[in-house]
Amino acid sequence: MKKLITLFFALLLTAVTFSPSHSAASTFSKNPFSTDAELYIYTGEANANILKKEITIEYTKTIKKPNNLNFTVLKECIAKGKNALPKVKNKTLRNSLQAKLNVEETIFTHTQAYIDAISSGEHLAKTTAEFKRLYNEDPLSDTTEKAYHTLSYEINKQAKLLYKVDGKSTRDAILKKYKAPAEAIKKEKIQVITVKMSIDKLYNLSDSDASNGVLEKHIQLIEKQMESIKDTNVKNQIKALIAKFMDASAIYQLMLEDVKYFNEENIDELLKNYSMEASQLENQKSTLSQFFSNYNVTAELQDIKLEELNTDDAIVVTVYKYTKTDVSDFKDNVTTSRQNLIKVNGEWKFSGAEVTSVDYNK
16 A cells, blocks of 8 residues: 555645645546545655654754645645545544544644744844844944844744644754754843843933932942953943943033023023133123123023033033013023033033024024
8 A cells, every 4th residue: 555655646746736626536547545535644644754754853864844845735635635534434444544634633733833943943043143243233232132132032932833843852953953042142142231221221210300319329230230241342332331321411410500500690600610711701701790780581491412422522402492581672582502512620511602593483
């Protein structure tokens, strides 16, 4: 019987795979079996036996997808065999064919699981390579962090699919080829990504107007997390990001102080935040004194944008709304300026400004 199946197997592959609308029995002038159910189930058995080997690492010695044609034919034979089986009148034969069909379905399920695990593994390998590429370009970028989380998702997905693969040795082989390298790079870089996420949280805390105490405590946490990072270059990048955050925060506080002292008409405190020649400071003082004598005006900081931030200098675009509180001839307006700042003895100071627009209609 097995020899007979082997003889017409190649022809039947074509018949079942490419002509599914026709009965496989019609491919031959005479069905070598007494029923269509035998034809489909015995043919399915032949394909199942091939696939059973191709999804076993002991046989293949390597991880690769099985022949898709065998898989497709098996799937077709199972479907057609199920439909034809109830027509078999001989109970003994029907039970025998049902038992074979059950085995074929099991092998089909195992093959599908094996193919799914390899497909997932191939995708995981690409995801791993992409994360490595992005990390090498910039370990602390948002894109790299996102790629890390994608990698974690794909690893978990692979783990679930591996669980369905038949045979421990085969599962272990797939794991070694795909999942293990991904887990290794994830474990290696987790601390850097953790710090990146903590830096993101630092900015979120700042945006939510957290107190300086809360921000300082969070910075201490980041510095503690850095201790386990061995890469000096990455550590320096993190330190630079923290320093940039602290500079940005200091500049923002400077702008708030500028508004506060302006509204208080406190010229002395206002000028403490300026770094200019003595003659320029005197002119500024005279101008402010004259202004406050003539007008009662309140200032409101509506927007602030860091256009450029370096170690010792910065350019900030500010938008102030000025509103009079008296009956003077002062015109309410919204003024946009480019503020030049420099760092003097570790403190940010105004060094000059350029008004870029004044809108009297707002």
